Amino acid sequence: MAKLLDIVVRSLGRIALAAIVIVILAPVVVVLLISFSDQVRFAFPPGGFGWRQYQELFRDPVWMESIGLSLSLALPATFLAVAVALPVSLIAQRSKLPGRNLLQGTAVASIIIPTTALAVGLFTLYSRLGLTSTNLGLIVAQAVLALPIVLIGITTGLSKISRTPEFAAMTMGASLTRALLEITGRALLPAIVASAIMGFLHAFDEVVIVNFVGGPGQVTLPKAILDSVQNQTDPVITAAASLLMIGSALLMAVAAIVGRIASRRRRG
């Protein structure tokens, strides 16, 4: 009896896993498939295949501008997030500053603030400061959203680095600054790069705050996709979506490889 039940439960588990895999991968496959169709209006199954969607995408200056704007916001936002997160992580593990863990904890915990609530809060703040519709306002907002992601990555990386080489450098006369920069900093570099990539993807993907505090001229790539999804299902979106998907996948692969190099270096 128990054996029979076991077989039933295990087969159910396998069927569930297969169903989950299909449901999770279906949207990816459909987007890629439609992006290579030659249709003007969305239809399934697609009639023929070709490069039409990609040609339209690169012909349309609106899409190109939105990609440019997204990059010009997400790159400085990532830089800001790393510049702010790195000292927090370092101070939490390399100093006795009172409240260091509270600060790091607050920054990490900010990840659970409902994005819609934060967007309304920033909308209120920016209206008072005159920061609505400014690139600066969006850069700071994206940095705030990327901060916990970057901080988690750097903190995890730093906690895996032994302090012994740092101490050794200091006993041989290196200053603390030099030991931190040349020993720990070098070992931490892969983790910084990997977290910066994840933070960049998060900032690049941001659409809620842009929707609330962004001006009519501030159409980032995700915002452009959101606008056209709400208006009609233009198949050109699938080309933009596919490129976005492939770009993120490649960047994440780079982050993973960089992370692996770091752990190999620690072991070796």
Added chain:
Amino acid sequence: MTDILRVRRREWTPDIRKRYALVAVLPAIALLAVFVIYPLVLLVIESSQDGFEVYGRVLSSGSGQKAIATTFTASLVATGIVVLVSSIIGWTIRTTRRRWVRALCWVCVLAPFWMGAVVKNYAIVLLISNKGVVNAGLRALGLDPVQMLYSTPAVVLGISYSLIPFGVLTINAVFQTIDLNLLRNAEVLGSTRSGSIFRVMVPLAGPGFIASGAIVFALSVGFYVTPVVLGGAKSPFLATLIQANILQYFDLPAAAALSVILLVVALLVMIVTIGLVGVGSVRRAMTRS
């Protein structure tokens, strides 16, 4: 003589000195204070200008009540789905001996991440809209198409889809701490494979499930894109109601009050969870390590 003795010698320490440390973290303190905490305080100020009149108005209106009920029910159902699905994927990753199965599971975890927030929802629109893939399939089979888009289940599907990667990563962090020998021991002592999962793994990972579920729930109540795209502009969700209050009715106090409700619920869930399973489990789930 006394002068020489009086020279203050600073004790050597391998740590960064406090005053430099303070200067180094000032940007972070400023960023969090001005762009995270102060905006949230502004929400409270904005919504309570006339006492709590705005909250009374929002909570007594039909649309407000419906939005709150729908948002929290949908988030709860989505959380259940995410924890269940993530456990199945996570446990397969932890225990399978087939490399291709593990690789496929990881692809499933990463694929929603690759797509980004908007594209994910757009892809689901392509699947479930009236002219979408699923209905095309139904039509090909000679069945009547089903209206799936612009409904609460569509939003639940979208939220679950978006948070499964997060669920797997947090639950995986817990599964990594479970010694698989314990399950083998249970089987040696006569338990079946599924029996060992339910009697050994589930109790061990219990706090992790709760911590992961709490974070997933807190994240899902704040979803904006999914209710707007998959639920439609008039769907009864807090996100769409907040959007309408800001962009259509220009009723900032009402939007602020609804945002405060979102925030308070998310914080309460986290506090209760910390009380239930301890801050360690929550921290582990949040930092995935």
